[in-house]
Amino acid sequence: xxxxxxxxxxxxxxxxxxxxxxxxxxxxxxLSLDMSRGKPALAQLxxxxxxxxxxxxxxxxxxxxxxxxxxYGVLDGIPEAKELMAQMMDVKPENIIVCGNSSLNIMYDxxxxxxxxxxxxxxxxxxxxxxxxxxxxxGYDRHFAITESFGIEMICIPMSEDGPDMDKVEEYxxxxxxxxxxxxxxxYSNPQGYTYSDEVVKRFANLKxxxxxxxxxxxxxxxxxxxxxDKQDTLxxxxxxxxxxxNEDMVYHFGSTSKVTFSxxxxxxxxxxxxxxxxxxxxxxxxxxxxxxxxxxxHVKFLKNKEGIQAHMMKHAAIIRPKFAAVLEVxxxxxxxxxxxxxxxxxxxxxxxxDTLEGCAKKVVAKCKEAGVVMTGAGATFPYGKDPKDSxxxxxxxxxxxxxLAKAADLFVLCVKLVSVEKLxxxx
Amino acid sequence: xxxxxxxxxxxxxxxxxxxxxxxxxxxxxxLSLDMSRGKPALAQLxxxxxxxxxxxxxxxxxxxxxxxxxxYGVLDGIPEAKELMAQMMDVKPENIIVCGNSSLNIMYDxxxxxxxxxxxxxxxxxxxxxxxxxxxxxGYDRHFAITESFGIEMICIPMSEDGPDMDKVEEYxxxxxxxxxxxxxxxYSNPQGYTYSDEVVKRFANLKxxxxxxxxxxxxxxxxxxxxxDKQDTLxxxxxxxxxxxNEDMVYHFGSTSKVTFSxxxxxxxxxxxxxxxxxxxxxxxxxxxxxxxxxxxHVKFLKNKEGIQAHMMKHAAIIRPKFAAVLEVxxxxxxxxxxxxxxxxxxxxxxxxDTLEGCAKKVVAKCKEAGVVMTGAGATFPYGKDPKDSxxxxxxxxxxxxxLAKAADLFVLCVKLVSVEKLxxxx
Numbered sequence: 001x002x003x004x005x006x007x008x009x010x011x012x013x014x015x016x017x018x019x020x021x022x023x024x025x026x027x028x029x030x031l032s033l034d035m036s037r038g039k040p041a042l043a044q045l046x047x048x049x050x051x052x053x054x055x056x057x058x059x060x061x062x063x064x065x066x067x068x069x070x071x072y073g074v075l076d077g078i079p080e081a082k083e084l085m086a087q088m089m090d091v092k093p094e095n096i097i098v099c100g101n102s103s104l105n106i107m108y109d110x111x112x113x114x115x116x117x118x119x120x121x122x123x124x125x126x127x128x129x130x131x132x133x134x135x136x137x138x139g140y141d142r143h144f145a146i147t148e149s150f151g152i153e154m155i156c157i158p159m160s161e162d163g164p165d166m167d168k169v170e171e172y173x174x175x176x177x178x179x180x181x182x183x184x185x186x187x188y189s190n191p192q193g194y195t196y197s198d199e200v201v202k203r204f205a206n207l208k209x210x211x212x213x214x215x216x217x218x219x220x221x222x223x224x225x226x227x228x229x230d231k232q233d234t235l236x237x238x239x240x241x242x243x244x245x246x247n248e249d250m251v252y253h254f255g256s257t258s259k260v261t262f263s264x265x266x267x268x269x270x271x272x273x274x275x276x277x278x279x280x281x282x283x284x285x286x287x288x289x290x291x292x293x294x295x296x297x298x299h300v301k302f303l304k305n306k307e308g309i310q311a312h313m314m315k316h317a318a319i320i321r322p323k324f325a326a327v328l329e330v331x332x333x334x335x336x337x338x339x340x341x342x343x344x345x346x347x348x349x350x351x352x353x354x355d356t357l358e359g360c361a362k363k364v365v366a367k368c369k370e371a372g373v374v375m376t377g378a379g380a381t382f383p384y385g386k387d388p389k390d391s392x393x394x395x396x397x398x399x400x401x402x403x404x405l406a407k408a409a410d411l412f413v414l415c416v417k418l419v420s421v422e423k424l425x426x427x428x
Numbered sequence: 429x430x431x432x433x434x435x436x437x438x439x440x441x442x443x444x445x446x447x448x449x450x451x452x453x454x455x456x457x458x459l460s461l462d463m464s465r466g467k468p469a470l471a472q473l474x475x476x477x478x479x480x481x482x483x484x485x486x487x488x489x490x491x492x493x494x495x496x497x498x499x500y501g502v503l504d505g506i507p508e509a510k511e512l513m514a515q516m517m518d519v520k521p522e523n524i525i526v527c528g529n530s531s532l533n534i535m536y537d538x539x540x541x542x543x544x545x546x547x548x549x550x551x552x553x554x555x556x557x558x559x560x561x562x563x564x565x566x567g568y569d570r571h572f573a574i575t576e577s578f579g580i581e582m583i584c585i586p587m588s589e590d591g592p593d594m595d596k597v598e599e600y601x602x603x604x605x606x607x608x609x610x611x612x613x614x615x616y617s618n619p620q621g622y623t624y625s626d627e628v629v630k631r632f633a634n635l636k637x638x639x640x641x642x643x644x645x646x647x648x649x650x651x652x653x654x655x656x657x658d659k660q661d662t663l664x665x666x667x668x669x670x671x672x673x674x675n676e677d678m679v680y681h682f683g684s685t686s687k688v689t690f691s692x693x694x695x696x697x698x699x700x701x702x703x704x705x706x707x708x709x710x711x712x713x714x715x716x717x718x719x720x721x722x723x724x725x726x727h728v729k730f731l732k733n734k735e736g737i738q739a740h741m742m743k744h745a746a747i748i749r750p751k752f753a754a755v756l757e758v759x760x761x762x763x764x765x766x767x768x769x770x771x772x773x774x775x776x777x778x779x780x781x782x783d784t785l786e787g788c789a790k791k792v793v794a795k796c797k798e799a800g801v802v803m804t805g806a807g808a809t810f811p812y813g814k815d816p817k818d819s820x821x822x823x824x825x826x827x828x829x830x831x832x833l834a835k836a837a838d839l840f841v842l843c844v845k846l847v848s849v850e851k852l853x854x855x856x
Binding site for chain 1: 465473481497502532540690
């Protein structure tokens, strides 16, 4: 196969004619497929159905400390749920608050609280003229949406396989006191599937923030979400590293079972220093009397412990690994030598990050949609929805079935080819 | 029995001696009882245990519109949960958002959102020098704690059997644009058990607020919480009345199943105008992908509909009615003619509101505590925890067993007598 970038105008025009024909045929298939969100497939949700029976009308709904999980009370989670989430997130139970079904909600509330009440006695962010967050890109659109909604200025930080560009991070954090936070998905990052290297984690832990109320928003959403039994990334314990560096209060560490059990009915948690826990609880106690302890108990009975989680996650892996493989195979086969795209090959998480030639992503996504395949909106992986190079597309292969995926991937590469040829012809 | 207020110094001193002796004997019983919070008793929680089996590992966890309740999605609740909560709260399903397990959390978020983003395009409250809330008193401490935490100035409005003093409410709301809200528990109010009269509801609906962003926080926590099958209060539909008066957007109406099924694992909801629903969803979509839909489904399968809820609430009533009766009997028998206290006799809700002679409440509560009976802190029913007359005590009779309750009530009246005698002796 000749690289598209090596083709002359005539070759490109001929190729275009052929691709247009294929695209017309694809449209005639009237596909209706969704690769837009990181949603588990039915088969994955089915894995947790036994959880629906671990508690029933004859169960004693008491926590190990005697708390009646049916009644009011317990702001920070029942002890065994703290233990479970601590094992999953690799933190200590005394550093954790177990909340409701959405870690996104915990992150939102953490930013909202900082806006309204300030962090650790510092000026509430809403009283400041400028508040900035660093955003490693491409990244998670819902993170960016939260900070945007509060009028927080977002600064893009380039990502590499090792994590964010730490020179840039240090430059901003250590010298600009309006920089109050950074969004991180440190393991199997969204959308690349990269895991931050030990050096990156250590450099994070050793930041010397100009702002006393600078915090790292460490969204460890994919902490146990491996695709392989043998090839697994490991992430250095940032809380431990921060402690060593005297920066104990600098990290908010988030996790949830949304993609372990049920995406709509899991349990979420925040782990942080004891001082931060105390501060959070001071406000949380005004917000709620307590989260759903029965669902916490249900999760403990079902997942049991770290080993239980690991075994369960391998069942997930068995379902989604072939889907990643199927997409990657099509990408490699169809685009491997075309010179018009690059993509990641993750060992975990929920996404593949795909880069087109500059200025092609929006058109590719639009062409896919026209033929019935919904991708994550181009630009969504950047703050304000603006990808400066218009090249990044997030591929979410988990939801469709394998057959659907094969069709969707075929259509996707076809659209990439078509739009790339158009682009190359502009300059040919 | 001679009224204490009619006694001369000698009689009071003799009585005091006798009461001191009784108190010493009571202390020797080493009681450990809690009448402080409106918590359901074990027997009440047991009523909902069948709910734990309505869904199991063989269930199809789909909503009636086909939504898989296990996966992400559905911001405002599954259709049948909206219908259920609408029936319970006597509103229309299209006016409702079903959330997580805590209506308190919905109220907190509603205030927080108004602080940060403003209401309906108006200036965010955090940007204003002064924001005031009206607080009918005595009232619910957790309401007051929310507004206090945001630095909102609270103004006490006296309550009568018909509801808040509407002359005062109108005076403030219609002429002071810094008044942005009022906390109401309109049915079986906390702590009195009063239900707002039709006239009061109509006067609420016909307010002409000076502030465009004034809102009524209508916490209908006890909407179906009757103590009797025959003697039940009814509450006029404020949303309908507001609509008639052209004030459709003026009410946020909250409800939950916390005291219907499980206090820790129920479902909460907010009902309001379509314009307000749209505004809330605009922010909610940043905060969460959706609340726990499986628990919503579980509630629908268990409670079914309005009739199901009513039948279930009568089982609650059968458990707690004798407890209210036991306390009221002791109060009547021991204090009915003493002239040193008054109290309410509610037809629903979770509390009895009790008033001592001025300046006695704190001492009564302290004396109870000293002898092992925890009451709600004196003053808790007023903003900033300050009861200007130091006379109101909230009695929460649901949690203890009947035997415990008899002992607790006996001790309580003893403490009331003792402190009252001391008070009367000061002026004798």
